[in-house]
Amino acid sequence: xxxxxxxxxxxxxxxxxxxxxxxxxxxxxxxxxxxxxxxxxxxxxxxxxxxxxxxxxxxxxxxxxxxxxxxxxxxxxxxxxxxxxxxxxxxxxxxxxxxxxxxxxxxxxxxxxxxxxxxxxxxxxxxxxxxxxxxxxxxxxxxxxxxxxxxxxxxxxxxxxxxxxxxxxxxxxxxxxxxxxxxxxxxxxxxxxxxxxxxxxxxxxxxxxxxxxxxxxxxxxxxxxxxxxxxxxxxxxxxxxxxxxxxxxxxxxxxxxxxxxxxxxxxxxxxxxxxxxxxxxxxxxxxxxxxxxxxxxxxxxxxxxxxxxxxxxxxxxxxxxxxxxxxxx
Amino acid sequence: xxxxxxxxxxxxxxxxxxxxxxxxxxxxxxxxxxxxxxxxxxxxxxxxxxxxxxxxxxxxxxxxxxxxxxxxxxxxxxxxxxxxxxxxxxxxxxxxxxxxxxxxxxxxxxxxxxxxxxxxxxxxxxxxxxxxxxxxxxxxxxxxxxxxxxxxxxxxxxxxxxxxxxxxxxxxxxxxxxxxxxxxxxxxxxxxxxxxxxxxxxxxxxxxxxxxxxxxxxxxxxxxxxxxxxxxxxxxxxxxxxxxxxxxxxxxxxxxxxxxxxxxxxxxxxxxxxxxxxxxxxxxxxxxxxxxxxx
Numbered sequence: 001x002x003x004x005x006x007x008x009x010x011x012x013x014x015x016x017x018x019x020x021x022x023x024x025x026x027x028x029x030x031x032x033x034x035x036x037x038x039x040x041x042x043x044x045x046x047x048x049x050x051x052x053x054x055x056x057x058x059x060x061x062x063x064x065x066x067x068x069x070x071x072x073x074x075x076x077x078x079x080x081x082x083x084x085x086x087x088x089x090x091x092x093x094x095x096x097x098x099x100x101x102x103x104x105x106x107x108x109x110x111x112x113x114x115x116x117x118x119x120x121x122x123x124x125x126x127x128x129x130x131x132x133x134x135x136x137x138x139x140x141x142x143x144x145x146x147x148x149x150x151x152x153x154x155x156x157x158x159x160x161x162x163x164x165x166x167x168x169x170x171x172x173x174x175x176x177x178x179x180x181x182x183x184x185x186x187x188x189x190x191x192x193x194x195x196x197x198x199x200x201x202x203x204x205x206x207x208x209x210x211x212x213x214x215x216x217x218x219x220x221x222x223x224x225x226x227x228x229x230x231x232x233x234x235x236x237x238x239x240x241x242x243x244x245x246x247x248x249x250x251x252x253x254x255x256x257x258x259x260x261x262x263x264x265x266x267x268x269x270x271x272x273x274x275x276x277x278x279x280x281x282x283x284x285x286x287x288x289x290x291x292x293x294x295x296x297x298x299x300x301x302x303x304x305x306x307x308x309x310x311x312x313x314x315x316x317x318x319x320x321x322x323x324x325x326x327x328x329x
Numbered sequence: 330x331x332x333x334x335x336x337x338x339x340x341x342x343x344x345x346x347x348x349x350x351x352x353x354x355x356x357x358x359x360x361x362x363x364x365x366x367x368x369x370x371x372x373x374x375x376x377x378x379x380x381x382x383x384x385x386x387x388x389x390x391x392x393x394x395x396x397x398x399x400x401x402x403x404x405x406x407x408x409x410x411x412x413x414x415x416x417x418x419x420x421x422x423x424x425x426x427x428x429x430x431x432x433x434x435x436x437x438x439x440x441x442x443x444x445x446x447x448x449x450x451x452x453x454x455x456x457x458x459x460x461x462x463x464x465x466x467x468x469x470x471x472x473x474x475x476x477x478x479x480x481x482x483x484x485x486x487x488x489x490x491x492x493x494x495x496x497x498x499x500x501x502x503x504x505x506x507x508x509x510x511x512x513x514x515x516x517x518x519x520x521x522x523x524x525x526x527x528x529x530x531x532x533x534x535x536x537x538x539x540x541x542x543x544x545x546x547x548x549x550x551x552x553x554x555x556x557x558x559x560x561x562x563x564x565x566x567x568x569x570x571x572x573x574x575x576x577x578x579x580x581x582x583x584x585x586x587x588x589x590x591x592x593x594x595x596x597x598x599x600x601x602x603x604x605x606x607x608x609x610x611x612x613x614x615x616x617x618x619x620x621x622x623x624x
Contacts, residue, residue: 063524092526105517109349109539115518118535119525152349165521172525 003077004038005208006062006095006176011035011071013054013061017281027281031057032068033232039176044202044209046223046240048216048255050277054232055212056100059180062210063097064088075176093123096169100181102161106153113138113149116168123172137167141197159190163197170201178210183218195222216259220244225313228252231280231288234307238314248316251289287318295320356619363615366608373605377424386415388422389573397591408594410580411587416594420601423575426487427605430569430576431557433491438498439549445499446506447541451514451533461507464500472497476559480568490560490569497559498552505548509541543620550613554606561602577602 013032016025031054039045049055060066062073064080073080075095083091099105106115113134120130135145141163143149153161162182169177182198183191195218202209213219219226219240226243228236228251236249247253277292278284284291290300299319307315357363376383386405391412395402398409400416407416449460467475479493513519514537522532561578563569570576572583577598584595 060520065520065523089526092524097521097524099517099521101517105521107518107536107540110535118522118527122522122525122527122531168521168525 004074005041005043005076006039006210007072007074008038008062009036009072011058011061011068011073013057013066013068029280030054030232030283031280032061035071035229035232035234037227037234037237039208039210041175041208042206043224044211044222046219046226047210047212047229048214048219048226049229051214052231052277052280053229054280055214055229056180057232058229059097059178059210059212062178063092063095065097089123093172094174095176095178096172096174098162098165098169098177098179098182100184102158102165102185103153105165106161108153111150111152112143112156112164113145115153115164116171119168119172133171134167137171138164140201141167141170142193143167157190158186159194162186162190162194166194166198166201170205173205174207176208176210178212180212181214182211184213184215191218198222216255228255231277231283233288233304234317235289236314236316236318237307238311238316242311242314248310248314248321249289249318250293250295250320252316254292353619357615360615360619362611363619366611366615369604369608370612373424373601373608374428376421377428380418380421380425384415384418384421386418388414388418388575390414397587397594399591400593400597407597408591410584410594416597419575419580420577420597423577423580423598424601424605426564426570426574426576427557427561427578427602430487430490430494430560430564431553431605431609434494434498434556434560435549435553437491437495438502438552439545441495442499442502442549443506443542443545446503446545447510447533447537449503450507450510451529451537453511457507460503464503467496467500468504472555473559473562476563477566477568480563485568485571487570490563493563494556494559498549498556501552502545502549506541506545509544510537513537513540547613547617547620550616551610553613554609557602557606557609561598 011032012034014028014030017027017029018024019026033054035054035058037045047055047058057066061068064073064083068081071081075091078091080088080091106112110118113131116134116137117127117130120133121127125133135149138145138149143160143163148156148160153164156164162185166182179198183194186194198209199222201207209222211219211222223240226238226240227234228243228249230251236243236247236252243252244256247256278288284301286302286304287293287296287300288304290296293300297319305317305319307317308321309315310321391414392409393413395405395409395413396411398405398413400406400408402408405415405417407420409415410419445460445464449457470478476493476497479496480489483489483492519532519536522536527535560569561576561581564576564578565582567582570579572579580598581595581602584598588595
């Protein structure tokens with residue numbers, strides 16, 4: 001395999017929870033805990049998990065909108081965390097983010113043409129050229145620059161706004177696009193249109209995607225490889241087919257079981273998942289999923305399981321598949 | 330009316346949308362209460378500016394024989410005060426003082442407060458704590474008490490009134506500016522601007538200020554009427570403008586003993602204060618409605 005476009009090793013971001021008069025740190029929210037992955041050029045890596053599992057934090061950490069506390073982040077071999085401000089500005093053209101909320105992600109005081117052109121102006125493109133490229137980009141994402149270019153975000157529908165968001169991210173000609181729940185706020189029919197647009201743009205511009213979603217159907221549809229997150233940790237990773245056909249981790253199994261199926265024979269014959277995820281402020285000891293796991297064993301509470309290979313590109317962090325007995329701490 | 334409503338719907342579907350400020354102007358032009366308030370204010374401002382030319386008498390020239398003339402007395406349309414000075418002339422001249430004392434502190438507070446508030450909100454951390462806790466100290470005193478205390482310490486006079494009232498209004502604007510900034514700063518379009526590589530200055534200029542200045546401006550406009558009342562109140566207490574200068578609050582004070590002799594004339598400066606502050610309130614209400622972003 002060639003050099004990965006994006007490489008993350010042991011990324012960690014804990015948010016302090018402050019309280020009291022002196023604003024002392026009372027607890028830590030472990031939003032992203034020791035997350036590692038690679039994304040090959042041209043690949044789509046899907047990241048799936050329940051709300052609050054740290055997906056969005058991970059997206060922002062990848063773009064260095066949030067500084068991680070530990071870990072290595074490499075983009076095309078370059079250490080992103082060590083980049084100087086000027087170098088970082090250059091890097092930002094190569095990695096862009098599409099946000100989840102099509103309403104909060106557009107400045108209500110800018111016309112959408114200006115919103116898209118802003119990114120170009122920041123990088124020194126002359127005003128006229130920026131406007132022309134913004135209009136061209138609007139056309140590419142399926143909006144009429146003449147009809148929509150001078151409008152404000154609140155005059156557009158959710159699907160149209162998300163197209164604007166995509167145009168804003170792509171106008172800088174990035175190589176990597178991180179999509180943070182890009183279709184979750186949209187209707188099903190609009191979801192399909194936007195997903196197809198994203199697929200077309202990907203092949204057309206040789207893009208690499210990191211696609212974050214809580215929707216397994218969407219993830220299965222767009223991803224080459226999938227990363228399953230639970231409370232800030234990676235519990236399973238593998239190709240989309242491998243995960244869909246034989247999910248290993250009890251959490252992944254439960255996720256697939258809870259996704260609605262069109263096949264009557266497949267319905268609810270697997271384990272349903274019970275309860276809410278525990279709080280990331282004080283996660284359970286050992287394996288974080290054990291409180292909701294049907295197969296929890298005593299050792300699950302002791303030491304967190306590590307990712308172990310169960311196939312060529314399939315890894316799972318669960319003692320059910322541990323080859324060797326876990327080291328007792 | 331039906332025609333203008335139909336036109337009102339048009340921009341949503343028509344090909345040419347209106348710019349934000351044109352929309353605001355268009356909404357204001359249809360708001361009768363706001364237009365009326367604006368008209369009244371324009372009249373008051375004009376008469377204050379033109380007082381030296383349109384006032385029929387010298388505002389400080391009195392006549393012992395003509396004290397406390399009734400409204401409608403020959404030669405004195407609004408009567409005379411306790412020293413026989415023409416009320417109309419004094420009200421016109423007094424409006425100059427009152428408007429200056431009402432508007433200047435709010436303008437000063439707008440500039441200082443918006444700067445401090447946006448800085449506190451955007452930078453956050455220790456800067457925020459430092460600025461906001463300092464503002465809280467001023468908040469510990471009721472506005473009137475604080476104005477009286479500072480004016481009392483500085484002594485009477487217009488300049489000192491302006492200083493003390495500015496100190497009263499700065500913390501209020503800072504609070505509004507800070508909370509608006511914190512709210513906008515957390516929105517995704519700010520993060521998107523950062524992700525595109527924009528620096529702090531570009532983000533503040535193009536994304537933050539445009540969305541924060543509106544609410545700050547509206548809040549400041551609501552404070553003008555309070556500022557006018559406070560300025561008049563300080564003069565009434567003898568801490569503001571010094572006699573014999575005409576100022577509405579001061580006129581209220583000097584006329585108050587005459588209320589049993591002539592009830593209408595002493596009420597006139599109060600009426601002027603009431604109408605002016607009411608008009609500012611209505612105007613700021615209309616401004617708030619017009620500047621709202623409707624989805």
